[in-house]
Structures are given as C-alpha cells and as structure tokens.
Amino acid sequence: MAESTRLVDLVQTAADRFLADRESELAEIADELQPFGGFARDLLAGGKRFRALFCYWGWQSVRSLVDPLDPLPTDDRSSEFEAVIQACTALEFFHAAALVHDDLMDNSDTRRGLPSVHRRFESLHAKAGWSGRSARFGRSGALLLGDLLLGWSDELLDAGLALLADPSVARAARVEFGRMRTEVTVGQYLDILEEAAWAEHSETDQLSRAHRVILFKSAKYSIEAPLALGAALGGASLPQLESLRSFGRPLGVAYQLRDDLLGVFGDPAQTGKPAGDDLREGKRTVLIALARSRLSGGARRALDELLGDPELDGQQVTMLQSTIRDSGAVEQVERIIEHNVSLAQSAVADAPLTRAAREQLSRLAERVTQRTS
Amino acid sequence: MAESTRLVDLVQTAADRFLADRESELAEIADELQPFGGFARDLLAGGKRFRALFCYWGWQSVRSLVDPLDPLPTDDRSSEFEAVIQACTALEFFHAAALVHDDLMDNSDTRRGLPSVHRRFESLHAKAGWSGRSARFGRSGALLLGDLLLGWSDELLDAGLALLADPSVARAARVEFGRMRTEVTVGQYLDILEEAAWAEHSETDQLSRAHRVILFKSAKYSIEAPLALGAALGGASLPQLESLRSFGRPLGVAYQLRDDLLGVFGDPAQTGKPAGDDLREGKRTVLIALARSRLSGGARRALDELLGDPELDGQQVTMLQSTIRDSGAVEQVERIIEHNVSLAQSAVADAPLTRAAREQLSRLAERVTQRTS
Numbered sequence: 039m040a041e042s043t044r045l046v047d048l049v050q051t052a053a054d055r056f057l058a059d060r061e062s063e064l065a066e067i068a069d070e071l072q073p074f075g076g077f078a079r080d081l082l083a084g085g086k087r088f089r090a091l092f093c094y095w096g097w098q099s100v101r102s103l104v105d106p107l108d109p110l111p112t113d114d115r116s117s118e119f120e121a122v123i124q125a126c127t128a129l130e131f132f133h134a135a136a137l138v139h140d141d142l143m144d145n146s147d148t149r150r151g152l153p154s155v156h157r158r159f160e161s162l163h164a165k166a167g168w169s170g171r172s173a174r175f176g177r178s179g180a181l182l183l184g185d186l187l188l189g190w191s192d193e194l195l196d197a198g199l200a201l202l203a204d205p206s207v208a209r210a211a212r213v214e215f216g217r218m219r220t221e222v223t224v225g226q227y228l229d230i231l232e233e234a235a236w237a238e239h240s241e242t243d244q245l246s247r248a249h250r251v252i253l254f255k256s257a258k259y260s261i262e263a264p265l266a267l268g269a270a271l272g273g274a275s276l277p278q279l280e281s282l283r284s285f286g287r288p289l290g291v292a293y294q295l296r297d298d299l300l301g302v303f304g305d306p307a308q309t310g311k312p313a314g315d316d317l318r319e320g321k322r323t324v325l326i327a328l329a330r331s332r333l334s335g336g337a338r339r340a341l342d343e344l345l346g347d348p349e350l351d352g353q354q355v356t357m358l359q360s361t362i363r364d365s366g367a368v369e370q371v372e373r374i375i376e377h378n379v380s381l382a383q384s385a386v387a388d389a390p391l392t393r394a395a396r397e398q399l400s401r402l403a404e405r406v407t408q409r410t411s
Numbered sequence: 412m413a414e415s416t417r418l419v420d421l422v423q424t425a426a427d428r429f430l431a432d433r434e435s436e437l438a439e440i441a442d443e444l445q446p447f448g449g450f451a452r453d454l455l456a457g458g459k460r461f462r463a464l465f466c467y468w469g470w471q472s473v474r475s476l477v478d479p480l481d482p483l484p485t486d487d488r489s490s491e492f493e494a495v496i497q498a499c500t501a502l503e504f505f506h507a508a509a510l511v512h513d514d515l516m517d518n519s520d521t522r523r524g525l526p527s528v529h530r531r532f533e534s535l536h537a538k539a540g541w542s543g544r545s546a547r548f549g550r551s552g553a554l555l556l557g558d559l560l561l562g563w564s565d566e567l568l569d570a571g572l573a574l575l576a577d578p579s580v581a582r583a584a585r586v587e588f589g590r591m592r593t594e595v596t597v598g599q600y601l602d603i604l605e606e607a608a609w610a611e612h613s614e615t616d617q618l619s620r621a622h623r624v625i626l627f628k629s630a631k632y633s634i635e636a637p638l639a640l641g642a643a644l645g646g647a648s649l650p651q652l653e654s655l656r657s658f659g660r661p662l663g664v665a666y667q668l669r670d671d672l673l674g675v676f677g678d679p680a681q682t683g684k685p686a687g688d689d690l691r692e693g694k695r696t697v698l699i700a701l702a703r704s705r706l707s708g709g710a711r712r713a714l715d716e717l718l719g720d721p722e723l724d725g726q727q728v729t730m731l732q733s734t735i736r737d738s739g740a741v742e743q744v745e746r747i748i749e750h751n752v753s754l755a756q757s758a759v760a761d762a763p764l765t766r767a768a769r770e771q772l773s774r775l776a777e778r779v780t781q782r783t784s
Binding site for chain 2: 168320
C-alpha cells in the first residue's frame with residue numbers, strides 16, 4: 039500500500055496548495071471570508087480518500103498496458119501523472135461539496151467528529167450576536183461554501199486536463215466527471231424522495247427502489263465513476279473501461295450496503311456520527327426494506343412509526359437496532375455484500391489490466407467493504 | 412438590436428437543446444426526475460439575458476479588430492461563434508443556479524411571476540401527501556436542482572471551449588469563468604453577512620461595505636465578468652480587456668443600484684416580485700445606508716426596527732418607502748447611477764474596440780440602467 043499512501047499525501051499537498059491560493063485571493067476581497075478557507079481546509083484534511091484511490095488505480099490499471107514497448111517520454115509521463123493527481127484532488131473537492139450540502143439537507147450536526155459546516159456558520163453568527171436567526175445564517179453559509187467547492191473542484195480538474203497533450207483524453211475525462219455530477223445529484227434526490235414517498239410502494243418495489251438509490255447516489259459515484267475517470271485519463275480501451283465498470287459497480291453497491299449497516303450499527307467513536315443516525319433521518323435503505331419485508335405487521339408498524347423521528351433517544355435506537363437485527367435483515371445484507379464483492383473480484387480477475395493493478399483493485403475491494411468507519 | 416434579438420434566440424435554442432439531452436438521460440434513470448427538467452426549463456425560458464448579451468458583445472468588441480486584414484477561415488470563424496453561443500448559454504445556466512440558491516437563502520416565494528423552485532418542490536410534496544415536512548423536501552429539491560445547474564453550466568462551457576483551435580484562449584476563458592463563480596459566491600456571503608452584522612459598523616463603514624457587496628455580488632458578476640469572458644474568447648489584448656473592465660465595472664454598479672431601487676420601489680407587475688421585497692428581507696443596500704445616514708436618530712431607529720421583518724404589511728411597506736424617499740436617498744442613488752453610467756460611457760468612448768461594438772455597448776449601458784424590471 040506504499041503507493042496508495044504516497045498518493046494520499048500527494049492529493050493532500052495538491053489540496054493544500056490550491057486552498058492556499060484561493061485563501062489569499064479571498065483575503066484580498068475581505069477578511070470576513072476567512073471561515074471559507076478554514077472550514078474547507080478541515081473538510082479536506084480528513085476522509086478515507088477512496089475516490090482518489092480508485093481514480094489513481096483506474097489510471098494505473100490501463101496506463102502501463104497501452105503500449106508497454108513504447109513508454110512515454112519522461113516529461114509527458116510526469117505531466118500525465120500530475121493531471122491524475124489533480125483529477126483525484128478534484129474528486130475530493132467535489133466530495134467535500136457534496137458532504138456540506140448533504141449535511142445541510144439531512145440537518146446533520148456532525149461530520150467527521152466536528153460540527154457540520156452549517157452548524158459552524160451558525161455558531162459564528164450566534165457567538166458574534168449578529169441580528170437575524172443564527173440557523174438561517176448557518177444554512178446560507180453552508181450552501182455557499184458547497185457552491186464554492188463545486189466550482190473549485192471543476193477548476194482543479196481543468197488545471198489537470200490542461201497538462202494533457204491529447205485533447206480527446208481531456209474530453210473523455212470531462213464526460214466522466216460531468217456524468218458523475220449529474221448522477222450523484224439526481225441519486226440524492228431519489229434518496230430524499232424515497233424517505234418521503236416510500237409508503238406509496240409495495241415491499242418488493244421498496245427494495246428495488248432502494249437499490250436504484252444505492253446505484254446512483256453511491257455505487258456509481260464512489261467507485262465506478264472515479265475508476266472510469268482515471269481510466270479515461272490513461273486512454274483506456276473500451277474493453278478495459280468495461281472491465282473496470284463491471285468491477286466498480288457491484289463493489290460500489292457492496293460499499294454502500296456496508297455504509298448502511300454502519301449508519302445503523304456503527305460505533306460512533308469510529309464513524310464520527312451519533313449512533314443510529316440513519317434511523318433518526320429515516321433513510322429508506324436496502325437494510326430497512328429487507329427488515330420490513332421480514333417483519334410481522336405489528337413489528338413493521340412499530341418500525342415505521344419510529345423511523346425518521348429526529349428525537350429518537352438512545353433506548354429507542356437500541357430497540358430499533360434489535361428489531362432490525364432480529365428480522366434477519368443484517369445477515370441478508372452481509373450475504374448481498376459478499377455476493378457483490380465476489381462479482382467484483384471475478385470481473386477483475388481476467389480483465390485486460392496490469393497484474394499489479396488487478397491485485398491492488400482486489401485489495402481495495404476488501405478494504406472498502408470490511409471497514410468499520 | 413436585431414443582432415441582440417438573434418443572439419437571444421440562439422441562446423434559447425442552445426439551452427433547449429442541452430436540456431432536451433439531459434431530460435432524456437434523466438428519464439432513463441427514473442420517471443420521478445421529471446421536475447428537474449421542467450423547473451429548469453421554466454427558469455431558462457425567461458430573464459433579460461443581459462449576461463449573454465454582454466458576453467457576446469465582449470467577443471464582438473475585440474473580434475473583428477484582432478487582425479482585420481486576415482479574417483479567419485469560415486470554418487474556424489463559425490466554430491468560434493458557436494463557442495461564444497455556448498459560453499453565453501453557460502452564463503445563463505449558471506445564473507439560473509444562482510437564482511435557485513438565492514431564492515432558497517432569501518426564502519423568496521416567487522421568481523419571475525412563478526413560485527420559486529423550493530416552493531414548487533414543496534407543493535409537489537404537499538400535493539402528493541408524502542411523509543415528512545413539505546418545506547424541508549422543497550428546500551432539498553431546490554438545493555439539488557441548483558447543484559445540477561451549476562454542473563451543467565460547466566458542461567456547456569466545456570462543450571463550447573472544445574470547439575476552439577487555440578488552447579490558450581480556452582484557458583483564458585476558464586480563468587474568467589472560475590473567477591466569476593468564486594467572486595459572486597463570496598459576494599453573496601458578504602451580502603448575508605451585512606444583513607446580519609450591519610449594526611457593528613458606523614454609518615460611513617456601512618456605505619463602503621454596501622459598495623463592496625455590490626461590486627462582488629453583482630457588478631463584476633453581471634457585467635464585467637461576462638464581458639471579460641467574451642473578450643477572452645475573442646483573444647482580446649490586455650488594453651482591450653482593460654477598457655472593457657473599465658466600462659463594465661461602473662456600469663455593473665449602476666445596474667445593481669437600479670436593482671436596489673426596484674427592490675424597494677419597483678412595480679410588482681413588472682418585476683415579478685412582491686412590492687418592497689427587499690425591505691422584508693432586510694437587504695443592507697447602498698440605498699439603505701444612504702437613507703440611514705440622512706435620517707434623524709428617531710426616524711433611523713424606526714427604519715431599523717421594521718427593516719428585515721418578514722411580516723411587513725402593505726401599509727408598513729408604504730411607510731418605509733416614504734421614509735426612504737423623504738430622506739433624499741433616492742435622488743442621491745439616481746445621481747450615483749448617472750455618475751457611474753457616465754464613467755462607463757467615457758471608458759468605452761475612446762477604447763481600442765470596433766465602432767459598432769462601442770455604439771452597442773453604449774446602448775446596452777442605457778438599457779440596463781433605465782429598466783423597470
């Protein structure tokens with residue numbers, strides 16, 4: 039994993055450099071813009087960097103195979119590498135923006151153990167004793183910081199693509215990035231729609247609708263799209279791109295199912311989120327759909343009644359956790375995770391990719407689906 | 412103005428074509444995404460298209476001068492023209508996104524005579540009788556549609572820039588677009604900050620702070636940046652770019668001051684916004700700062716008490732309007748508008764730009780500062 043550690047460092051350096059540039063621009067406009075840089079820096083200091091890793095390994099997977107006998111001249115190779123680092127950093131900025139807007143929509147109080155951005159702007163207002171409602175100021179500040187980060191992610195990608203010699207590679211990368219943005223955004227909408235409109239649909243429909251949310255909101259976004267972006271930067275052939283997608287999609291599903299389990303059963307000390315956060319939010323996940331389909335009418339009604347209540351106390355959370363676990367839904371989700379990981383592993387086993395990359399992808403598959411945070 | 416009318420049509424066609432493409436992609440994901448296309452279409456069907464016009468005239472201003480004796484081959488010329496139309500359309504999409512997020516922050520009910528986007532998503536939820544709070548669903552829907560439009564504006568720009576033969580022109584255009592996004596976003600923040608923190612500052616400071624908000628939130632964004640983007644697409648020389656900025660900046664200030672007057676005194680039938688909307692919102696504009704500095708202590712306290720109260724009734728609005736008018740602030744703002752327009756006019760009079768463009772810019776300057784909506 040030495041290469042991965044180095045990548046994470048390079049992405050951090052690129053993020054810091056970009057933020058330092060922007061911070062000095064903002065400081066020239068007004069001192070009061072300091073929170074934008076500070077909050078962005080905190081958001082970009084943490085995280086698992088899975089998106090950056092998958093982008094990098096998407097590129098590595100195809101790069102050395104394109105023409106092993108005719109390596110690129112060192113200069114081109116190094117500017118291509120720099121472009122990949124910039125694209126990885128762009129993904130991390132986009133993700134930071136998504137988290138800020140996501141926390142705003144979900145009204146979440148915390149993110150990675152710190153107050154969420156809207157809460158931080160809210161505190162700024164409250165501490166200064168400014169006029170108007172602090173909560174409203176907080177929401178507006180977070181909306182704007184998210185917008186800023188969206189624009190900045192795009193600038194990072196552009197700066198990377200400008201280093202590439204072949205304009206068709208840059209165009210292919212932009213198509214992937216654009217598709218990712220659209221799909222994750224509408225996936226988020228399908229998610230909130232499901233929270234609101236689930237009762238209109240039968241149990242079977244709820245399950246397939248929960249799968250659709252996973253696919254667009256998370257699976258494609260977190261794994262398939264970063265892999266495809268990296269592969270595009272390496273000038274992937276169609277069969278290579280297809281193998282990577284066939285690996286990324288089921289792995290992304292498994293990744294999100296693990297997230298759903300952590301959202302209900304995760305250890306707050308490790309996830310940085312309160313216990314049972316998804317239960318208070320009323321997320322209609324595959325886990326919940328499976329539990330509902332396995333519960334008796336009475337137990338199902340009790341679950342429906344509590345789910346999505348922002349005031350759930352610790353005892354109620356524990357009760358819901360037991361109900362879900364006792365339904366057998368947790369084991370079933372674990373089996374689906376396993377099944378999807380094995381689909382991913384076999385997609386990559388015989389893929390037209392470098393051996394080093396296949397091994398690395400296989401290790402990443404374990405890492406993203408066996409995590410505890 | 413025949414050329415301007417034709418431009419507006421071409422931008423509309425480009426917007427419709429792009430939306431039709433995206434709508435069919437969204438339809439493949441889920442039928443429930445239909446409101447995204449529908450609401451976006453309504454947002455992009457109206458508006459004054461000033462940004463598109465300034466971008467186009469920024470390009471026209473420098474284009475024919477670059478080398479009048481060596482016109483571009485027809486093919487290059489037409490793909491450059493197409494790139495300009497795409498950039499104009501990108502500006503309109505960005506602006507649509509800004510309006511959606513702006514209405515969300517300001518909690519505005521209407522936009523161009525229709526319910527604002529968050530209210531439309533809210534109604535969707537309420538009419539369907541879905542679970543959870545309709546207002547919250549509405550806010551999330553609008554946040555996401557705004558994010559989507561931000562991404563799409565970027566795709567439109569990219570598609571345009573891909574048509575250009577010279578990568579350095581594309582890079583210059585991206586720099587202008589990126590700077591515009593950052594400046595308007597932080598300008599919005601300075602605006603909400605002023606609404607909250609105005610009382611901390613002396614009357615003189617309030618005026619200069621209100622000017623700073625105008626400059627970043629509006630003047631640069633609405634006029635200077637579109638002109639500079641267009642000029643960059645035409646390969647402007649530095650002196651040309653400087654003249655256009657010296658024209659655009661004071662004109663942008665005048666444009667926003669007109670907007671501030673309309674926000675307080677505008678006719679709802681023409682503005683599409685309720686009478687005195689800015690008073691309910693508590694916007695700390697130059698108009699308000701001037702009125703405060705001219706009022707006696709008692710009248711000033713009465714103004715401060717009512718300003719920003721979302722429940723102001725018609726009579727209170729009329730009273731505030733009289734107070735502001737009687738202070739003499741309206742005449743003073745009109746004089747500042749006139750002064751800024753004349754600064755803009757003299758900047759363009761001797762500029763190294765085509766004569767047709769200088770005349771056109773001069774006419775646009777009248778149009779954007781003498782409007783009633």
